[in-house]
Amino acid sequence: MGKRDYYDVLGVTRSSTADEIKKAYRKMAIKYHPDKNPGDKKSEDNFKEAAEAYEVLSNADKKKRYDQFGHAGGAASANGGGYGGGNMNMDDIFSQFGDIFGGGGGSPFDSFFGGQQQSRGGRRVSRGSNLRIKVKLTLEEIAKGVEKKVKVNKQIICETCDGSGAKDKSSFHTCHTCNGSGSVRRVTNTILGQMQTTSTCPTCNGEGSEITAKCTVCHGDGLTRGEETININIPAGVSEGMQLSMSGKGNSAPRGGIAGDLIILIEELPHELLKREGNNIIYDLHVSFIDAAVGSSVEVPTIDGKAKIKIEPGTQGGKILRLKSKGVPEVNSYHRGDQLIYVNIWTPKALSKDEREMLDKLKDSPNFKPQPGKNEKSFFDKMKEYFE
Known part of the structure; x- marks a missing residue:
C-alpha cells in the first residue's frame, strides 16, 4: 500500500500557511504520542507518519519538490537533497518538538504531577496541574451509575496568542544563555579533576527561547481563566472517598504542553431510610x-x-x-x-x-x-x- 498524501495526513491543504501546518502537526503529535498511547502500534505508526509529513511540508524546498513531484520527488535524495522522512527514527522525531512546542523538545508526557520536567534533548515541555472536584451522589445513583455534567473553572489556552505567551511571532528569540538548547553546562574543578554538569537554563527555564514582548491578554502566561462543562460517566458501585481520574481535563499548559488531569472525589449522600x-x-x-x-x-x-x-x-x-x-x-x-x-x-x-x-x-x-x-x-x- 502506497504512502498517504502528506496534506491528508495532517488534515491541511496546499494553500495552508506554515503556521497552520505547524498547528496541525502539533495536534496530531499530541494525539498519537507514544507516551500517551503506550503499546499502541497503530498510534505509533500514525505518530511517525505525521512527523514524516511535517518534516517535508515544513521545509520550503522539500514542500516545493513534493508539490511538483509528489512522493516520487523523494527518490532524488541520494545526494542528500531528498525528503529523508522515511528514514527518520524516534530521536529525529522528538528533536522536532523544540519547534512545535515553543522551544520544548522531547516528550510532552514526561511529567506526571504537573509543572515541568526535563525531557528529551535537555529541553522542557510544560504540563498543566491537576484539578480536584467533589461529586455528590445519591444511593440510587451509586447503585445504577450516572452521567454528571459539571462546570469546571480552570486555566485554558489563551486564544489571543494560542498559548505561546508572546505578542506575535517576532517576539520569540533564541535564548542568549543556552543558544536554544534549553540547558547549560558547567565545568567545576575538583580534587579528582574537572567535573562537567548539565542543568536547566535559568534564563529560559529550559524552553530554549525568550519572549521579548508578552501577550497583552495573558501577560506572557499563555493561559487565561475559563469555564468548561465536562461530562463525567460514573460507574455503578463507587463508594465514599473513591477517586476517579479523567486524563487531560485539568488545567491547560502553555506552549503546546499537556493538560493536567481532573480528579473526581466521590461523596456519598445519606439516604433517608436505607x-x-x-x-x-x-x-x-x-x-x-x-x-x-x-x-x-x-x-x-x-x-x-x-x-x-x-x-x-x-x-x-x-x-x-x-x-x-x-x-x-x-x-x-x-x-x-x-x-x-x-x-x-x-x-x-x-x-x-x-x-x-x-x-x-x-x-x-x-x-x-x-x-x-x-x-x-x-x-x-x-x-x-x-x-x-
Whole structure:
C-alpha cells in the first residue's frame, strides 16, 4: 500500500500557511504520542507518519519538490537533497518538538504531577496541574451509575496568542544563555579533576527561547481563566472517598504542553431510610408484635423501588431477612450485594382501657410467656443462618 498524501495526513491543504501546518502537526503529535498511547502500534505508526509529513511540508524546498513531484520527488535524495522522512527514527522525531512546542523538545508526557520536567534533548515541555472536584451522589445513583455534567473553572489556552505567551511571532528569540538548547553546562574543578554538569537554563527555564514582548491578554502566561462543562460517566458501585481520574481535563499548559488531569472525589449522600454497608443495603423494619405473632405482608423500600416481603407467624425481634441481589453492584462487575432487613418488634407506648384488658387476658397464656431456650436464637446463630 502506497504512502498517504502528506496534506491528508495532517488534515491541511496546499494553500495552508506554515503556521497552520505547524498547528496541525502539533495536534496530531499530541494525539498519537507514544507516551500517551503506550503499546499502541497503530498510534505509533500514525505518530511517525505525521512527523514524516511535517518534516517535508515544513521545509520550503522539500514542500516545493513534493508539490511538483509528489512522493516520487523523494527518490532524488541520494545526494542528500531528498525528503529523508522515511528514514527518520524516534530521536529525529522528538528533536522536532523544540519547534512545535515553543522551544520544548522531547516528550510532552514526561511529567506526571504537573509543572515541568526535563525531557528529551535537555529541553522542557510544560504540563498543566491537576484539578480536584467533589461529586455528590445519591444511593440510587451509586447503585445504577450516572452521567454528571459539571462546570469546571480552570486555566485554558489563551486564544489571543494560542498559548505561546508572546505578542506575535517576532517576539520569540533564541535564548542568549543556552543558544536554544534549553540547558547549560558547567565545568567545576575538583580534587579528582574537572567535573562537567548539565542543568536547566535559568534564563529560559529550559524552553530554549525568550519572549521579548508578552501577550497583552495573558501577560506572557499563555493561559487565561475559563469555564468548561465536562461530562463525567460514573460507574455503578463507587463508594465514599473513591477517586476517579479523567486524563487531560485539568488545567491547560502553555506552549503546546499537556493538560493536567481532573480528579473526581466521590461523596456519598445519606439516604433517608436505607444504609449502606459495603455492597449490602441495610433497612430497619419495625412491625407490631401482633403482625409478628400472626404473620403479615409488608412493603419495604429498596434502591430499585418498593418490594413486598412476608413476615412469617412467630417472627422474633432481631431476625434478619434477605432480599438477594438488591444491594449495590461491585465496580465493573455484574455481582451485586443483598438487602438485609432487620426486624424490630414495635411496642405501643399508650393503650386504651379496652386494649389493656384484652392484653391482660392474654399475658397469662402459655404462648405469651417468653421461652428463650426454644424461640430465641443468638446473634451469631442468626448471622450463620443468613450466610447459609
